[in-house]
Amino acid sequence: MDTVVLARAFFGTSLGFHIIFATLGVGLPLMIVIAEIIHQVKGDNDYAIMAKRWTKAFAVLLGVAIPSGTIVGVQLSLLWPGFMEIVGKVISLPFQIEIFAFFLEALFMSIYVYAADRLPRYFRLISVFFVAFGAVASAILITAVNTWMNTPDGFKIKPDGTIYDVHPWDAFFNPSFVSSAFHVAITAYMTGAFAVASVAAFKLLKKRSDRERAYHLKGLFMSLVVAFTMSFVSALSGHHSAQILHQHSPEKLAAAEGLFETQRYAPLAIGGYTDPKTEEVKYGIEIPWALSWLAAGKFDTEVKGLYEFPRETWPPFYVHTLFNLMVGIGTLLLGLAGIALLYWWFFIKNRGRPFPKWLLWSLVLSGPLSMLCIEFGWVFSCSGRQPWTIYRVQTTAEAATRNENLGMLFLLFLLLYALLSVLTVLILTAYFKRNPVSKDMDKLYG
Amino acid sequence: MSEEVLAILIMWSFIFVYSIFGSIDFGAGFWAMVYNNHKTMAGKIANRFLSPTWEITNTFLVLLVVAFVGFFPKGAYTLGTVMLVPVSLILFFLAIRSAFMVFSYSVQGYRKTMFFISGISGLLIPSLLIAVLPISQGGFISVDGETQSLLLGKLFSSPTLYLYVLFGLTSELYLSSLFLADYSRVSNREDAYRLYRGNAILLGPLTLLSALFTLIFMAPEAGWLVDNLMGQKIWFILSLISFCIAYASLWWPKQNRPGIGRPRFTLLATVLQYGLASVGYGLAHLPYIVYPDLTIYEAFTTTETFYSLMIMYIVGLAILTPGFYVFWRLFLKDKRYLQQD
Numbered sequence: 001m002d003t004v005v006l007a008r009a010f011f012g013t014s015l016g017f018h019i020i021f022a023t024l025g026v027g028l029p030l031m032i033v034i035a036e037i038i039h040q041v042k043g044d045n046d047y048a049i050m051a052k053r054w055t056k057a058f059a060v061l062l063g064v065a066i067p068s069g070t071i072v073g074v075q076l077s078l079l080w081p082g083f084m085e086i087v088g089k090v091i092s093l094p095f096q097i098e099i100f101a102f103f104l105e106a107l108f109m110s111i112y113v114y115a116a117d118r119l120p121r122y123f124r125l126i127s128v129f130f131v132a133f134g135a136v137a138s139a140i141l142i143t144a145v146n147t148w149m150n151t152p153d154g155f156k157i158k159p160d161g162t163i164y165d166v167h168p169w170d171a172f173f174n175p176s177f178v179s180s181a182f183h184v185a186i187t188a189y190m191t192g193a194f195a196v197a198s199v200a201a202f203k204l205l206k207k208r209s210d211r212e213r214a215y216h217l218k219g220l221f222m223s224l225v226v227a228f229t230m231s232f233v234s235a236l237s238g239h240h241s242a243q244i245l246h247q248h249s250p251e252k253l254a255a256a257e258g259l260f261e262t263q264r265y266a267p268l269a270i271g272g273y274t275d276p277k278t279e280e281v282k283y284g285i286e287i288p289w290a291l292s293w294l295a296a297g298k299f300d301t302e303v304k305g306l307y308e309f310p311r312e313t314w315p316p317f318y319v320h321t322l323f324n325l326m327v328g329i330g331t332l333l334l335g336l337a338g339i340a341l342l343y344w345w346f347f348i349k350n351r352g353r354p355f356p357k358w359l360l361w362s363l364v365l366s367g368p369l370s371m372l373c374i375e376f377g378w379v380f381s382c383s384g385r386q387p388w389t390i391y392r393v394q395t396t397a398e399a400a401t402r403n404e405n406l407g408m409l410f411l412l413f414l415l416l417y418a419l420l421s422v423l424t425v426l427i428l429t430a431y432f433k434r435n436p437v438s439k440d441m442d443k444l445y446g
Numbered sequence: 447m448s449e450e451v452l453a454i455l456i457m458w459s460f461i462f463v464y465s466i467f468g469s470i471d472f473g474a475g476f477w478a479m480v481y482n483n484h485k486t487m488a489g490k491i492a493n494r495f496l497s498p499t500w501e502i503t504n505t506f507l508v509l510l511v512v513a514f515v516g517f518f519p520k521g522a523y524t525l526g527t528v529m530l531v532p533v534s535l536i537l538f539f540l541a542i543r544s545a546f547m548v549f550s551y552s553v554q555g556y557r558k559t560m561f562f563i564s565g566i567s568g569l570l571i572p573s574l575l576i577a578v579l580p581i582s583q584g585g586f587i588s589v590d591g592e593t594q595s596l597l598l599g600k601l602f603s604s605p606t607l608y609l610y611v612l613f614g615l616t617s618e619l620y621l622s623s624l625f626l627a628d629y630s631r632v633s634n635r636e637d638a639y640r641l642y643r644g645n646a647i648l649l650g651p652l653t654l655l656s657a658l659f660t661l662i663f664m665a666p667e668a669g670w671l672v673d674n675l676m677g678q679k680i681w682f683i684l685s686l687i688s689f690c691i692a693y694a695s696l697w698w699p700k701q702n703r704p705g706i707g708r709p710r711f712t713l714l715a716t717v718l719q720y721g722l723a724s725v726g727y728g729l730a731h732l733p734y735i736v737y738p739d740l741t742i743y744e745a746f747t748t749t750e751t752f753y754s755l756m757i758m759y760i761v762g763l764a765i766l767t768p769g770f771y772v773f774w775r776l777f778l779k780d781k782r783y784l785q786q787d
């Protein structure tokens with residue numbers, strides 16, 4: 001493999017690893033805040049137990065989120081020095097602000113975890129709130145950099161590479177920032193909620209005492225409400241992101257839809273794959289006119305196809321599949337959460353019947369599926385930008401390091417990620433085996 | 447003052463603060479390993495400090511990288527290219543250390559492994575970090591057209607590297623001993639205090655000796671630096687005086703009560719000592735970030751970015767200061783935390 005390909009694989013892997021923990025690091029604090037609030041309003045101690053247990057899991061996950069984040073943060077300079085040189089001149093602002101968000105989160109996380117017993121109740125709530133705020137702020141800020149790469153703004157560049165006329169805040173609030181940042185935050189909340197739902201559903205699959213069943217049902221219901229709401233909003237905001245693509249990154253939208261000819265009344269291709277030989281989508285379902293309508297709300301909207309652009313600047317064809325997977329799974333999960341809530345309303349709340357096994361098993365899968373969606377979405381966003389690192393400003397090859405030593409390091413970090421994954425799973429299972437819910441309940445209720 | 451100088455001054459203060467906190471952090475990890483199960487609870491005290499603080503220290507490290515990219519993008523380009531291997535190794539050890547730090551808090555069974563890992567990495571990571579200094583002095587980077595690369599073989603066979611590492615490690619252990627001596631005293635553990643004080647007494651002169659040797663055996667390529675250092679003598683003399691006062695204060699009687707030493711004073715005077723010396727070192731190093739190709743003037747960012755960053759620093763500090771204050775009250779002052787058992 002040449003250095004650029006290796007650097008792309010290396011960096012993509014590091015980010016793909018970080019994003020798992022980072023997303024839960026954004027999603028779980030919201031659930032903890034909600035549980036703390038319900039606890040303080042209703043006085044139901046089950047919610048305090050939930051908050052405590054989720055915090056425990058969150059603290060372990062943070063133990064990987066922070067070092068893996070440190071890795072990607074520093075690797076940006078190591079693997080993409082050419083890119084970071086421009087970043088430093090134009091868009092270092094969000095990185096800088098993000099540090100403050102990290103400090104905020106780290107400070108209050110330590111306070112919440114190590115000083116909870118010495119704090120008045122209201123201060124506990126303030127601490128979790130700041131943890132949640134710091135987490136989502138860091139997600140939004142890093143997204144600002146990513147959106148700037150997709151739709152660069154706030155600077156001018158001479159042919160020799162000199163950068164001038166810089167406006168850091170325009171770079172920050174680039175055209176795709178608001179829509180993507182919103183989409184990222186909402187999908188992280190959605191994933192956090194589905195992750196909780198997965199665990200609760202799994203616990204309900206086995207026989208439990210009434211007390212424990214009630215506890216897990218409360219957790220499941222709460223997470224389903226959040227997950228359903230967030231899924232719905234994330235579909236809307238994803239739709240908005242696609243419209244932004246239509247305006248600002250037409251190649252990416254064309255590749256996502258496998259559209260080659262520029263046309264009005266463009267059809268939407270769902271499923272299938274883009275065949276590089278015949279240059280068309282094979283085995284997909286075509287919905288006439290739908291793409292034009294989705295892109296800008298009118299059937300006669302002209303949607304640009306790939307032939308409009310030079311071949312060297314086409315994104316890879318597999319982004320069509322990634323995009324479909326993200327949208328497909330997202331829709332599926334929205335439906336699943338909806339069905340589970342309806343079921344809860346008709347059969348459980350009113351008639352005291354349990355959830356059927358098939359529904360619980362599907363819910364167990366929802367968390368991992370949602371996480372997959374995040375991965376697909378990001379790989380789509382980053383690969384769909386190829387061959388550019390900064391759209392129409394800098395190519396990936398220009399951005400990359402020239403260092404030849406990547407192979408061994410890549411291997412070393414693959415081992416590291418495998419080790420950390422295994423350890424995380426071991427630690428979480430060991431901890432929760434030794435401290436089952438019943439133990440927390442006995443402590444509280446006697 | 448020009449914008450470039452202001453920027454490097456801010457960078458310098460960040461690096462200085464990190465080198466103090468980093469020393470204490472990694473050193474505490476090392477002492478927690480050495481005194482694991484020690485009857486004085488010296489290890490436990492080190493660990494009690496470490497648990498809530500390592501995240502903050504880690505964030506500071508990220509701050510260094512980000513601030514450097516923001517202020518001196520061209521410098522990030524050069525160092526990013528050149529430092530791929532050593533920095534990747536730092537990241538590797540850092541990741542393992544952080545992960546075990548958190549895990550051991552959750553599951554008791556991993557305590558032993560974690561003490562070992564955080565202790566060993568508490569020596570390895572700082573050694574790798576300090577390698578930036580000899581590299582920035584020049585002589586270890588080859589330039590081939592557009593491509594720069596690190597001469598790893600030359601670096602590892604150079605005595606300068608090892609002397610810097612020696613100086614870094616003795617300083618780390620000296621500073622962390624002083625800090626933990628003070629922390630033990632605040633925690634009312636006089637026996638642990640005496641242990642750390644003893645370490646400090648041993649390590650203090652060693653830091654001076656290793657600094658001296660580093661200077662004497664500095665690689666011939668760094669002649670420019672030696673000359674410049676001579677020009678900054680006054681800072682080093684002041685620093686030496688600080689050291690003497692700090693070291694002597696280890697024997698001063700305790701206020702109002704029987705007992706020996708004033709650890710809080712010693713610690714502050716030692717921080718001053720390092721502060722003065724690094725002002726001298728920094729001034730001698732200017733205007734080079736990496737000798738001889740990269741100066742702060744060439745590496746500097748755009749003015750607009752510089753000013754927007756400055757404003758953010760002021761706003762950010764204003765927001766964070768109360769948070770740091772609460773944190774300090776809870777973990778460095780609150781007797782309920784310090785004197786748990």
Ligand code: HDD
Nearest residue numbers: 180184187235238239241242327330331373374377378381
């Ligand atoms: C749970 C995760 C999840 C779900 C259910 C969805 N997305 Fe998404 N999507 C993401 C997670 C995500 C993401 C990982 O968060 C991305 C990657 C980059 C970004 O800004 O957000 C993303 C990016 C992203 C982009 C690209 C933005 C860009 O590259 O600039 C588009 C066009 C959409 N999404 C559209 C949708 C649509 C129409 C959905 C309909 C259901 C949808 N997404 C559901």
Ligand code: HEM
Nearest residue numbers: 022025026065066069070072073102105135139142504505
């Ligand atoms: C959109 C994707 C991302 C999300 C949602 C995200 C979110 C997070 C979260 C929640 C944390 C833990 C924060 C803390 O407690 O300190 C974290 C850590 C971190 N992330 Fe990410 N991150 C993302 C991508 C990135 C990228 C691309 C970078 C690199 C530029 C990065 C750099 C970091 C760093 C340096 C840390 C460690 C901070 C520390 O030391 O406290 N993140 N991230």
Ligand code: HEM
Nearest residue numbers: 008012015016019142143145146378379382383388389396
């Ligand atoms: C956290 C979720 C993310 C994942 C899973 C991800 C994934 C990837 C992948 C797979 C690549 C290689 C693309 C290719 O070569 O086809 C890549 C490239 C890259 N990504 Fe992302 N990315 C994420 C978020 C981000 C963010 C938030 C930033 C902004 C700082 C970012 C910056 C980059 C850069 C600079 C490259 C290298 C240059 C390039 O290939 O364009 N990524 N990412």
